[in-house]
Amino acid sequence: MGGKATRVAFGEALLKVAAKNQRIVVINADLGKSTNTVKFVEKYPDRSFNVGVAEANMIGIGTGLALEGWIPFLCTFATFVTGRFETIRVSLAYVDANVKIVGTHAGIAIGEDGYSQMGLEDIALMRSLPNMTVIQPGDAIEAAGAVEHIAEHHGPVYLRLTRQKVEDVNPPDYQFEFGKGVILDAGKGEGRDLTIMATGGTVYNAREGARQLRSQGLDARAVNVHTIKPIDRELILDSIQRSGRILTVEDHGLSGGLGSAVSEVVAERGEGLVRRIAVRDFGESGDPVELYKKFGLSKENIVAEAKKLVKKD
Amino acid sequence: MPQVAADIQHLKKITQEIRIDIIRMLTEAGSGHPGGSLSATEIVTGLFFHKMRHRPDDPFWADRDRFILSKGHCCPVLYAALAKTGYFPKEELLTLRKLGSRLQGHPYPGRPGERLPGVETATGSLGQGLSIAIGMALAGRLAKKTYRVYALLGDGECQAGQVWEAAMLAPKAGLDHLCVIVDRNKIQNDDFVENTLSLEPFRAKWEAFGWHVIEVNGHDISQVLEALEKAEAVKGKPTVIIADTIKGKGVSFMENNPDWHGKAPNREEGERAIQEILAARL
Numbered sequence A: 001m002g003g004k005a006t007r008v009a010f011g012e013a014l015l016k017v018a019a020k021n022q023r024i025v026v027i028n029a030d031l032g033k034s035t036n037t038v039k040f041v042e043k044y045p046d047r048s049f050n051v052g053v054a055e056a057n058m059i060g061i062g063t064g065l066a067l068e069g070w071i072p073f074l075c076t077f078a079t080f081v082t083g084r085f086e087t088i089r090v091s092l093a094y095v096d097a098n099v100k101i102v103g104t105h106a107g108i109a110i111g112e113d114g115y116s117q118m119g120l121e122d123i124a125l126m127r128s129l130p131n132m133t134v135i136q137p138g139d140a141i142e143a144a145g146a147v148e149h150i151a152e153h154h155g156p157v158y159l160r161l162t163r164q165k166v167e168d169v170n171p172p173d174y175q176f177e178f179g180k181g182v183i184l185d186a187g188k189g190e191g192r193d194l195t196i197m198a199t200g201g202t203v204y205n206a207r208e209g210a211r212q213l214r215s216q217g218l219d220a221r222a223v224n225v226h227t228i229k230p231i232d233r234e235l236i237l238d239s240i241q242r243s244g245r246i247l248t249v250e251d252h253g254l255s256g257g258l259g260s261a262v263s264e265v266v267a268e269r270g271e272g273l274v275r276r277i278a279v280r281d282f283g284e285s286g287d288p289v290e291l292y293k294k295f296g297l298s299k300e301n302i303v304a305e306a307k308k309l310v311k312k313d
Numbered sequence B: 001m002p003q004v005a006a007d008i009q010h011l012k013k014i015t016q017e018i019r020i021d022i023i024r025m026l027t028e029a030g031s032g033h034p035g036g037s038l039s040a041t042e043i044v045t046g047l048f049f050h051k052m053r054h055r056p057d058d059p060f061w062a063d064r065d066r067f068i069l070s071k072g073h074c075c076p077v078l079y080a081a082l083a084k085t086g087y088f089p090k091e092e093l094l095t096l097r098k099l100g101s102r103l104q105g106h107p108y109p110g111r112p113g114e115r116l117p118g119v120e121t122a123t124g125s126l127g128q129g130l131s132i133a134i135g136m137a138l139a140g141r142l143a144k145k146t147y148r149v150y151a152l153l154g155d156g157e158c159q160a161g162q163v164w165e166a167a168m169l170a171p172k173a174g175l176d177h178l179c180v181i182v183d184r185n186k187i188q189n190d191d192f193v194e195n196t197l198s199l200e201p202f203r204a205k206w207e208a209f210g211w212h213v214i215e216v217n218g219h220d221i222s223q224v225l226e227a228l229e230k231a232e233a234v235k236g237k238p239t240v241i242i243a244d245t246i247k248g249k250g251v252s253f254m255e256n257n258p259d260w261h262g263k264a265p266n267r268e269e270g271e272r273a274i275q276e277i278l279a280a281r282l
């Protein structure tokens, strides 16, 4: 696998935005080595806090700093921070605190550590909160763009990042555009048979799946949905207009993630079919590639599910 | 001081074998947490090979003493002890962290109907185990059972608020059949505990919360056994044993080095580690 983990791209981008914006501070919870904030801490010791293994405290402290005008980035594993949901709900989101929650180790792709360390319900939780923005970049350049954007964006943000390396899906001159899904291989497929919408670590497989489907005569297009809340309604409705079919793909639990967000828009519209590929159980330990196979996030399964969806009317 | 009748030399030999199993499992898995597994080896050995009442051939025996590994990332030491006492075949250790294995990267008791014997519950998100242990201790009292409940916590883990919510409650409930052991290896994930968020005065904190406190050298198996006996003799309140340990104990290049919190040895390092463990004077 080539590419770069989005958590690594985050650590680099953080240094850039922190140099420009002196109000950015970082709160760690004993996982700085894993979330890539170590360089920030070295460079800006006065703007760094390590609260220890104490994620609820981290959320409160971040909120307090934000209420006083600082821009805290809370950096730890996705599951540990979003797992302290009720603290985020009342202390942070309710008051629209300008806090950036950075959750790394998204999904089953973390592999061998197993379910307890996997962020699998985090999108669902964060998406359920008013005021909260949810962003999940699909490659390194997009992660960098997202970090620049959220540093300037006022209000609570949840940024979801991968532990594993992800292949580049965007061109080198890519510009991150908040709230807008990105059509991959634009111009190569019209999506007259279906649109595949993917996010985060699964975007590459979705793009490869769409390419294979096109080579087999189906007009499939792949879309990278980096902003999950607010969701790009326009692009979803456009996709439904083209084919009536959307296949969603995500390394997250079945309930409440991208698939749910897309389904809500389609259901409200009252026409069109959605099929969801997501993690349909607790995760488990294993090699990430084997896990993607087992849980249906491989390119092969994306292709198979796409074919089922296209036949289904 | 209660006299402990135990074959200390035999137990020392067991700690050596468990350390080797830990290294083998982690080398084979290619990932995992050696430091805190090695530091807890004498504690886990003292419990499973001496103190605890349990029946590996009848793992769900209702009167068994309970053991909760709250610092779940250190499951290699638990799995090694379970295999060695006969809960499951020793060969299974090499399936650690592989797809389909019962030996998950953090403890998981399995789905209903396919329980992994010896693993009481799921841990891996730090700070949660002591509350579960309290629940089991309350249940034992309700059912008029005499089992004891042990919970092993990390010192970094003791930064978690839930630990202190639990710590406040156990003395209030008079749970003298509950015993916490803190593996005080002084290192957490990123750094030394002292550089991250100091716990000191640690003993005084537990005492202030109403616990009986015993401090021991966590690598001296006789001291560990004695402390476990004394804990049982304390009435009316729970006991915490603060076990002074060395993270990575037994492998010189891992000892007291935060880099070996969550990194598996490669084959060559694994071999060197095993040779060192074998060469150590017991």
Ligand SMILES: Cc1ncc(C[n+]2csc(CCOP(=O)(O)OP(=O)(O)O)c2C)c(N)n1
Binding pocket: A029, A030, A031, A053, A054, A055, A080, B033, B035, B036, B037, B071, B073, B074, B124, B125, B126, B127, B153, B154, B155, B156, B157, B158, B183, B185, B186, B187, B188, B189, B247, B261
């Ligand atoms: C709630 C939670 N936050 C963060 C982590 C990630 N994590 C795993 S081990 C560890 C450090 C634990 O240190 P300590 O309790 O001292 O364990 P030991 O040194 O005995 O391995 C951290 C932060 C976690 N497992 N759970």
